[in-house]
């Protein structure tokens with residue numbers, strides 16, 4: 001076992017983040033998986049989720065438009081939903097349906 005458990009070899013994918021594409025594993029934790037099977041990461045510094053292959057040619061090649069829309073939906077994590085819920089006063093299920101409608105609209109464009 002040369003590799004320690006939980007080693008993270010990705011960099012933050014958020015252009016506005018201080019550690020954007022700079023420091024491997026800096027303030028980054030694993031945060032489950034997308035439905036597509038890609039590992040999801042979370043940058044504690046900029047509080048943004050991103051996937052392992054984002055920003056690489058693989059990301060552009062492998063994903064269909066449908067999958068991208070799907071991921072957009074997953075990017076809406078629970079905490080984010082709760083803040084929208086708090087701000088707008090709408091239940092998160094309502095917001096969730098709206099986002100789904102928007103994704104559907106983008107797909108049919």
Ligand SMILES: [Zn+2]
Nearest residue numbers: 012017043046
């Ligand atoms: Zn970041």
